[in-house]
Amino acid sequence: MENKIKFILNGEEVEVLCSPVKRLLDVLRDDFNLSGAKEGCGKGECGACSVLIDGKLINSCLYPAQMAEGKEVLTIEGLKKSRIFEILSESFIDAGAVQCGFCTPGMIMASYALLRKNPNPTEEDIREGLSGNLCRCTGYNMIIEAVKMAAKRGEGLW
Structure with a gap:
C-alpha cells in the first residue's frame, strides 16, 4: 500500500x-x-x-x-543553485580532488555539512567529517586540501 x-x-x-x-x-x-x-x-x-x-x-x-x-x-542539485556550491566545486577542481566523479556529489555534501558546523576545521576534523565517504580514484589528500581551500574561500558564508 x-x-x-x-x-x-x-x-x-x-x-x-x-x-x-x-x-x-x-x-x-x-x-x-x-x-x-x-x-x-x-x-x-x-x-x-x-x-x-x-x-x-x-x-x-x-x-x-x-x-x-x-x-x-x-x-547536490539543490546545493548547486548556491554560491556555496561554486566555492566547493571550484575548490575540488583546483585541488585536483575530482577524477571519475562518482563520489564527488557525496563528498561535496559531506564537506558542506562539515563546514556548516565547523567553518574552520582542522585536518583531523575534515577527516572525521568525510569519514563515511569513500573515494576509489583521487585519494583523500587532495580532497582534504579541497575542503581546506573551500573553508578559506567561503569564510563568512558557512
Whole structure:
C-alpha cells in the first residue's frame, strides 16, 4: 500500500506516493529524476548517496522515504543553485580532488555539512567529517586540501 508523503525538496514543497519500504534514494532518483545521489554500496558505507535532512548528513540508501515526511531534504542539485556550491566545486577542481566523479556529489555534501558546523576545521576534523565517504580514484589528500581551500574561500558564508 502506497502512502502520500510531503516534504521540502531543495526548497520546494513536494508530494509523492511511495510504499513504506521505498528508500529516499529511490524516491529522489525515480520520482524526481535527481541523479546526483548515487547507489554505491547500498549499505550506508560509501557516502555516494549522501543528502542533508534538516541540515544533517544522511545516507539516503538507508533512509526510508516515509521518514522524510515534513522534513527538508537538500540534494547536490539543490546545493548547486548556491554560491556555496561554486566555492566547493571550484575548490575540488583546483585541488585536483575530482577524477571519475562518482563520489564527488557525496563528498561535496559531506564537506558542506562539515563546514556548516565547523567553518574552520582542522585536518583531523575534515577527516572525521568525510569519514563515511569513500573515494576509489583521487585519494583523500587532495580532497582534504579541497575542503581546506573551500573553508578559506567561503569564510563568512558557512
